[in-house]
Amino acid sequence: SSGINAEYGGNTFVSAGYDGVCRVWDKRTKEVEQNFTPSSWQQARRSNLGTHIRCMDVWDDWVVCGGGPNLSLWYLKEDSGIALLDMGESIPSVVKFQQDTIIAGGNNSYIQHWGLSGNLKCKVTTKLEVISDIILSTGAQSMLLAAGAPADVNVFLDAGYLSHTAAFIPGDS
Numbered sequence: 012s013s014g015i016n017a018e019y020g021g022n023t024f025v026s027a028g029y030d031g032v033c034r035v036w037d038k039r040t041k042e043v044e045q046n047f048t049p050s051s052w053q054q055a056r057r058s059n060l061g062t063h064i065r066c067m068d069v070w071d072d073w074v075v076c077g078g079g080p081n082l083s084l085w086y087l088k089e090d091s092g093i094a095l096l097d098m099g100e101s102i103p104s105v106v107k108f109q110q111d112t113i114i115a116g117g118n119n120s121y122i123q124h125w126g127l128s129g130n131l132k133c134k135v136t137t138k139l140e141v142i143s144d145i146i147l148s149t150g151a152q153s154m155l156l157a158a159g160a161p162a163d164v165n166v167f168l169d170a171g172y173l174s175h176t177a178a179f180i181p182g183d184s
Contacts, residue, residue, distance in 0.1 A: 022037060022038045022039050023035060023036060023037055023038065023044070024036050024038065025067065025069050025074055027064035027067045027076055028063070028064060029063045029064075030062070030063075031048055031049065031050050031061075031062030031063055031064055031078075031079065031080070032046050032047070032048050032064075033046060033047050033048070033049065033064065033067065033074060033076055033085070034046045035087065045087065045090060047085060047090060047091075047092075048062070049062075049064065049076055049077070049080040049083050049085070049092070050062040050079060050080040052080070052083060052092040054081070054083070054092070054095045055077075055080040055081045055082075055083040055092060055095055056080055056081075057079060057080055057081055060078075060079040060080075060102060061078075061079035062079050062080065063078045063079045064076050064077070064078045064079075064080075065077065065078030065079075065102065065103060065104055066078065066103050066104055066105050066106045066115070067106065068106050068107050068108050068113075069108070070108035070110070072086060072087045072088050073085070073086060073087070073108070073127065074087060075096070075106050075108065075113050075115075076106070077096070077098075077103040077106065077115075078102065078103065079102075081095055081096065081097055081098060082095070082096035082097075082098055082103050082106060082113075082115055083095055083096065084096060084113065084125075084127065084129060093127075093129070094125075094127070094128060094129025095129060096113060096115065096123070096125050096129060096131075098115065098117060098119075098123065101117040101118055101119045101121070102117050102118050103115050103116070103117040104116065104117045104118065104141070104142065104143050105117070105142060105143060105144050105145050107145050107147055109147050109149075111126065111127050112124055112125070112126065112132065113125045113126075113127075114145060114147070114155070115145075116137075116139075116142025116143075116145055116157060116159070117141070117142060118141050119140075119141070119142075120136055120137050120138070120139055120140055120142075121134050121135065121136060121137065121142075122134075122135045122137060122142060122145065122155070122157055122167075123135075133171050135167070135171055135172070135173070136173070137157055137159075137165045137173060138163060138165055138173065138176050139157060139158075139159040139160060139161070139163060139165060140159070140160050140161065141159045141160040142157050142158075142159040143158060143159040143160070144157070144158045144159070145157050145158075146158075152168065153168075154166065154167065154168055155167040161178075162178070162179045163176050163177060163178050163179065164176070164177045164179075
């Protein structure tokens with residue numbers, strides 16, 4: 012089964028995958044310190060879509076993950092689900108923390124931004140039918156790049172507005 016993982020502190024990382032279990036590992040002992048199953052939380056469960064975890068990110072003591080279950084936010088020090096990030100029927104394929112904001116996309120044309128309390132800050136329409144990756148850059152000019160299908164990249168210089176689209180056209184070979 013495939014899996015995903017993210018660093019959490021110097022000696023710890025979090026993994027998740029098709030079995031639907033998120034595990035917090037100690038790199039030194041190679042033992043699981045903690046685990047939780049988002050589909051066991053009634054609010055996140057979507058029985059018709061399964062229990063697999065398709066995307067996950069970690070920031071500080073927070074984990075956000077989803078796939079079959081709706082996106083949900085977990086606070087590791089309390090070992091419990093804190094907020095449901097409802098994407099409707101969309102299946103999330105990418106989720107990222109940008110400090111205290113959670114940004115996600117999936118099998119529809121929207122990028123959604125939530126706060127740590129689960130409040131939806133904004134829902135932005137892209138020119139993509141499916142969003143498969145989001146890249147965030149910070150600095151003097153923060154930027155969000157969204158890639159997916161069709162084979163385009165949408166550029167956002169402001170969180171709420173599409174600035175540019177770069178289309179990739181196959182050349183003649």
